[in-house]
Amino acid sequence: MLGNKKAILIFTMPTLIVFTVFVFYPVFQTFYRSFFEWDGITDAVFTGLNNYKELFQDDLFYESLRNGMIFAGILLTVQVGLATLLTFALMNHKIRGKRFFRTAFFIPVVLSVTVVCQLWAAIYNPEFGLINHVFELLGMSYRQNWLSDMKLAIIAVTFVNVWQYTGYQFAIIYAGAKSIPEDYLEAARIDGASNWKINTRIILPLLKDTYRMCFIFAATGGLNAFAHMNLLTKGGPGTSTYTLTYMTFRSAFTVSEFGYGCTSAVILVLQCLIATILVNKIFSLKESATY
Numbered sequence: 001m002l003g004n005k006k007a008i009l010i011f012t013m014p015t016l017i018v019f020t021v022f023v024f025y026p027v028f029q030t031f032y033r034s035f036f037e038w039d040g041i042t043d044a045v046f047t048g049l050n051n052y053k054e055l056f057q058d059d060l061f062y063e064s065l066r067n068g069m070i071f072a073g074i075l076l077t078v079q080v081g082l083a084t085l086l087t088f089a090l091m092n093h094k095i096r097g098k099r100f101f102r103t104a105f106f107i108p109v110v111l112s113v114t115v116v117c118q119l120w121a122a123i124y125n126p127e128f129g130l131i132n133h134v135f136e137l138l139g140m141s142y143r144q145n146w147l148s149d150m151k152l153a154i155i156a157v158t159f160v161n162v163w164q165y166t167g168y169q170f171a172i173i174y175a176g177a178k179s180i181p182e183d184y185l186e187a188a189r190i191d192g193a194s195n196w197k198i199n200t201r202i203i204l205p206l207l208k209d210t211y212r213m214c215f216i217f218a219a220t221g222g223l224n225a226f227a228h229m230n231l232l233t234k235g236g237p238g239t240s241t242y243t244l245t246y247m248t249f250r251s252a253f254t255v256s257e258f259g260y261g262c263t264s265a266v267i268l269v270l271q272c273l274i275a276t277i278l279v280n281k282i283f284s285l286k287e288s289a290t291y
Helices: 005-033 050-056 059-092 098-110 113-123 130-137 153-178 182-190 195-206 208-223 227-232 244-253 258-290
Strands: none
Touching: 005 258, 050 258, 059 098, 059 153, 059 195, 059 208, 059 244, 059 258, 098 153, 113 130, 113 153, 113 227, 153 208, 153 227, 182 195, 195 208, 208 258, 227 244, 244 258
16 A cells, blocks of 8 residues: 555545645745735735845834744743643542543633633723732732733733643643553552652653644744734734734734735744744754653
8 A cells, every 4th residue: 555656646635735725825825925015905016025124124023023932932831831730730649520620621722712811801900800809808019900011911911821721731741641551650659759750750751742742832822822912902002912923914904014914924934933843853852862
């Protein structure tokens, strides 16, 4: 079967066609349109690299780039970290109702982003929000307007994403951990290994490929972030919660600069590709060091 090239071509052709139509062709069109000044309606005017020159001189581009990296950094550390801790808690302790906890952790993932953002908009409300109210109950005069603060807004929006999708990362890591043969863990316990050593010396090393995937999801998800800031802050206050995705959306659909929007989209695609390559490279280096 593997030597039959015609059979391989027949079975892979549908996937290649779908990939070409829905992925490769749109990416190619985005790259092509980035060389034009175009409002989406009238005839496009070829401008060469002018859009790229303008983009790299735009302060908003660098702010969007920084916010995307902040978003991705928090997802990589906090989201994946929390998912790991939840996995260890259910793996190493005899907790009654594990099925309930697994379901509860995943519930936010299946909720609509709109519903989640409305919920957290109320939680963040400076007048009657839950967070400020908790500080009052603790006797602390730490009242913040979380979504209107130029420095706190991007972090506040990011933690909404953390809350919603930690369960998704948990499901991936927990499934990977449960696939580890129980004999390995039982042998370690018989030898007197503590839960900490079991986690760090057995479970984590055996989950390299799982964490590789989780890190790629977190990094690209942070760089591609759009929905949460669009619903919670509309990119504000000012431009403090802009990312490249939001910048692309604004350029194309708000100020009708489709060519410029395609330019920022091209940079976003390259950024995600670089992030993916770096994650794969880091895990490959760790794997080589192991051997």
